[in-house]
Amino acid sequence: CTGAAAQSASPSLYERLGGRDALGAVVGELWTVVAADARINRHFAHTRPDAFAGQLVDFLCQASGGPCRYKGQDMHSAHTGMQLTDGDFNALAEDTALVLDRFKVPAREKGEVMNMLGGLRPAVLGH
C-alpha cells in the first residue's frame, strides 16, 4: 500500500478508541451507570457531573496517548480522604467494562483500557 508511509506505524489507544468524541460518549454513559450503581454512587453525591466528566475525559485522553492535557490532581491526591476499597474499585471497573461493551469497543482496546485503570488501583485505594 503506497499510502502506508503517511500513516503512523502504530495508532495510539486514543485513536483506536475513536478520539475525544468517543471518549466523551463513553464517559457520559459511565456517569449514567455509576449514578445508578448503589454500591458506589454515594461517593459522587456532591459531584458536578459536567465538570467531573470533563476532567475524566481529559485524563483518559492523555493516558491513552491523545493530545489532551489533564490539569486535575494526580490519582493519589484526587482520592485522598475517600478510603476507597477494592470493592469500590471493582464496582467501577465492572461498570466501565459494561459501558465499553455497550459501545462495542473491541476486545484488544477494552483490555488496554482495563489494564490502564488496573494499574492505577494502588494510587486510588486505601487512603
Ligand code: HEM
Ligand atoms: C482507575 C480508576 C479511577 C480513575 C482513573 C479515576 C479518575 C478520577 C479523576 C480524573 C478525578 C478528577 C480529579 C480532579 O478533578 O482533580 C476523580 C475524582 C473522583 N473520583 Fe476517581 N478515579 C478512579 C477510581 C475511583 C473510584 C473507585 C471511586 C469510587 C467508587 C472514585 C471516586 C471519585 C470521586 C468521588 C472523585 C471526586 C469527584 C468530584 O470532584 O466531586 N474514583 N477520579
